[in-house]
Amino acid sequence: MSAQSLYARIGGREAVEAVVSDFYDRVLADDSVAHYFDDIDMVEQRAHQVKFISAVAGGPVEYDGADMRAAHDHLDLSGEDFDAIAEHLAAALDENGVAPEDADAILDEVAALRAPILGQ
Secondary structure, eight states: OOHHHHHHHHTHHHHHHHHHHHHHHHHHTOTTTGGGGTTSOHHHHHHHHHHHHHHHTTOSOOOOOOOHHHHHGGGOOOHHHHHHHHHHHHHHHHHTTOOHHHHHHHHHHHHTTHHHHHTO
């Protein structure tokens, strides 16, 4: 399975935008993690996340985000916070029709970022 075919299989940019929109709707409705986004420009954040998910799926984008540790260091995130966010992403992928094996491939890439995001 090539990374590019994963991006194509999930439906390309339009599908990624739908997943990201659903994902942030879920995150912002979750009182346990929504406060992390209180002072965040959500239009910019959603666009950034579209690039990130597209890059993870092998899409034709250049992801130029900050180092994961640097980007999240000031948040003092816990393992529970990371898990909640990952669960919201899994639910958004499922809700938007991403096949389980494709969702697992994306979630595996996200899971690989757990240690750097949590500073471990």
